[in-house]
Amino acid sequence: MKRYETIHEQAKQFIDRLETIDRERVNGPVIQPVDERSLARMDALGIPTDGRALEDVVNDTIDHILGPTVPANHPHFFGFIPGPAERVAWLGDVMTNAYNPHAGGFTMAETALHAEQIVLDFLAETIGYSTDTYGGLFVSGGSMANLTALVAARDAKLEEDALHRGTAYVSDQTHSSVAKAFKIAGIPTRNVRRVPSDPDTFALDVDALEQMIQRDANDGFRPFAVVGTVGTTNTGTIDPIESIARVAETYDLWFHIDGAYGGTVLLSEPYRHLARGVDRSDSFSWDGHKWLYQTYGSAMVFVKDRTHLFNSYETKPEYLRDVESTGDKWNTWDVGIEMTRPARGVKLWMTLQALGTKTLSKRITTAITNAEALERMIDDLPMIERISPASLGIINFRFIDDALDERALDAWNERIVQTINDRGDAGLYTTMLNGKRVIRLATIHPDVTPEELGTILRTLTRIAEQTK
Amino acid sequence: MKRYETIHEQAKQFIDRLETIDRERVNGPVIQPVDERSLARMDALGIPTDGRALEDVVNDTIDHILGPTVPANHPHFFGFIPGPAERVAWLGDVMTNAYNPHAGGFTMAETALHAEQIVLDFLAETIGYSTDTYGGLFVSGGSMANLTALVAARDAKLEEDALHRGTAYVSDQTHSSVAKAFKIAGIPTRNVRRVPSDPDTFALDVDALEQMIQRDANDGFRPFAVVGTVGTTNTGTIDPIESIARVAETYDLWFHIDGAYGGTVLLSEPYRHLARGVDRSDSFSWDGHKWLYQTYGSAMVFVKDRTHLFNSYETKPEYLRDVESTGDKWNTWDVGIEMTRPARGVKLWMTLQALGTKTLSKRITTAITNAEALERMIDDLPMIERISPASLGIINFRFIDDALDERALDAWNERIVQTINDRGDAGLYTTMLNGKRVIRLATIHPDVTPEELGTILRTLTRIAEQTK
Known part of the structure; x- marks a missing residue:
């Protein structure tokens, strides 16, 4: 041509x-x-x-x-969840977009959907869902994954005229996309209860959750869903999954897990036990473009019982019969929000083929141990207060000084971050935890080393002394 | 590296x-x-x-x-809306994905959002929305664009406890993603009224619409939204936009236009008058990956008054003030469903730069005149019955024979399509119109000519004779 x-x-x-x-x-x-x-x-x-x-x-x-x-995939970019996309995923983009298959259904892209399903099956099994009964698909990001699952939760548990009485439970550390998903689904924002988290671990307080559910039920509300997180954005915390599962089972709530970031810990051999119990959830969000090293526009949603996805999203009953008859293959437009969609999963298939699970496990493990190494360094420095433990590659701390009040400490820590960003040594941001302005690092770039983290910590300390 | x-x-x-x-x-x-x-x-x-x-x-x-x-961008693929992606859009993918910017907000990708906004401003002005007041963003496809707009419609018109009484109006030719969007938004499917369309033009019957609205209001329902289409999927029909606008204004309904496919007619100088009145809508969906020659994963949604998007999607009120104060720039996470999102619009910016509006207008015009040429050829053939007029590059017809009853005609036309697909001469599908199985062609590939369409028509005729 x-x-x-x-x-x-x-x-x-x-x-x-x-x-x-x-x-x-x-x-x-x-950052420039x-x-x-x-x-x-x-x-x-x-x-x-x-x-x-x-x-x-x-x-x-x-x-x-x-x-x-901003190069979110720079080894010294520690803000948000960084985007250290594997260059193989980009090669997948180059190739997938050149062919540009319409990957909504089998008619146009049977092989591409097959590749996606091989990846989905592998990850569903990793969660602990049965490949005979789970459903899932690739979507554009964690917000879409949460929305897809929570609409299914709504339809599974609430009648159409009871939406305004439905109540859902998230922690004060849950990602904002969850509340947004409930709002889109027609659940009033005031009915999305923010359960407090533990001030040390930032994990959802299960006793408080149970009390809130009981109070709501007594008040005539309809508790229908609870969301736990594997890897909160602020602190990388894993909520007490097994305890939440028990509460969800007791009160007949849909249990959704937002594993957009931390779900990937399930692929780390030494650390996967941290997320024990995830198989007791009803649905699970998992991002490719966070810790699975994909370019943006890659996430997945898994639902333990795929009939819930068909109930919410399937629009042509005659198609459903075809799908049920094969038992394990579905057009994505029957189980999700989109109709025409790009073949988002081919690049993750390629990445998994090129890296293999052993390399992936090592890489994820290193991200976690890097933050743990940083934690040990921080705990040796008296002028730094650690605010959250290293968890799934995320750690929070702040510089402290007895001579400064809380407001001055907040401003000082903001100055420190602003200065290192202006100098160009690193890209990092502050967040609010327990009402304090703190410095947050996410250490998931595969090229960053404990030595470099030590250097950045020393630079921060020097800046702190200069800007006090 | x-x-x-x-x-x-x-x-x-x-x-x-x-x-x-x-x-x-x-x-x-x-098709293989x-x-x-x-x-x-x-x-x-x-x-x-x-x-x-x-x-x-x-x-x-x-x-x-x-x-x-299936190569949906093959010049002889006439099924669905084909995907004749411009190779420049692919080059945009190669480049955008290599940088992989996080394009949810200005912090990470101010220049990429600026490029997207230049494209959005240009198209919003083309619709006839004021760039001072409209809001919009790039999303992954038409389903997402419709969902984004219709949740805003719901929030603008219905209280939270009135969702199950809300009724919305679509035609029997409206794309299935619209009903799906209402369902996701918590509007019961039985409340989405299917207004009949004219059996010749397949355009929404405005008198029937008005009667349905009045009956619903009398029955205690809450009519809140009507959806018109510019370029229906089946027949390329443009609904009577100005009449629908009048009805929407009379009954205080949100008027959404699904221009996912046909919105692009607004960029054809000789044909843009066909969509007159679109400026009277409240929101508008427009796909890049259909007639704007983008690779999949490219669509836009426009809302005339951007405060509706902020009301539905903005989760941190302090951000809203910043945005309002600048007046014309917004973080996409404040006006849409997604948080992290790829810079979807850069490739369309590049395509518009490389093609220019003059070439684009010519290309769109040719797609329309190609179907019109096919219409003239069909109307000369006595064994073919034209079912829909050529409209926005789409035409429907079927082979007829007095000796065959309706069921036999359906089967015969299916055989004809199956045979030409198996031979590999063309890729096309049937659809149902007025209860008849008909052959549907969408002629938007820039490389297809009237001569080639004539050859395909002759091939179809030969196959028809052989398979009767």
């Missing part, structure tokens, strides 16, 4: 430049302020009437659009 | 092979049955413990996963 030659040439030239781009991004400052001239340049270009030369478009995209974004 | 060398090399080799792949896909049969050996090969591979050589993984992906998918 002659007309594609220029485009293919540009793509190959971009890949050649990618080596330089990588080097510059890794050696340069982690946006140059207003980039925004002005884009405004000036507008949307043109006549097409522009492809090479110019590519250069503008590099210089003014993609180049100035 | 040395460890990426192999991956970059594989990517470049894949691009070199892409020329062959393109040629084989365009010259080969449009899946070779069971591909599925067996993938089952045998499973998920390995030890990583495999990247080259082998790439070859398996080509041979057994991506290669056997």
